[in-house]
Amino acid sequence: xxxxxxxxxxxxxxxxxxxxxxxxxxxxxxxxxxxxxxxxxxxxxxxxxxxxxxxxxxxxxxxxxxxxxx
Numbered sequence: 001x002x003x004x005x006x007x008x009x010x011x012x013x014x015x016x017x018x019x020x021x022x023x024x025x026x027x028x029x030x031x032x033x034x035x036x037x038x039x040x041x042x043x044x045x046x047x048x049x050x051x052x053x054x055x056x057x058x059x060x061x062x063x064x065x066x067x068x069x070x
Contacts, residue, residue: 002046 006012018035021027027035044051 002049004042004046 006015015038018027018031018038021031022035041054044053
């Protein structure tokens with residue numbers, strides 16, 4: 001199991017607010033959706049940083065000209 005640290009203070013504050021609201025059952029619809037997605041991503045990241053569920057899109061290599069290459 002890996003330890004996850006949120007390096008940006010604003011993200012730590014947002015996560016703390018979401019956790020507090022979730023404990024009180026006061027999350028709005030959008031907040032609940034974010035809380036669940038974020039929580040799932042954090043759990044997957046902590047258990048296996050290479051989990052396929054964390055790779056949500058293909059990475060596109062850029063050429064020296066700045067144009068995308070497949």
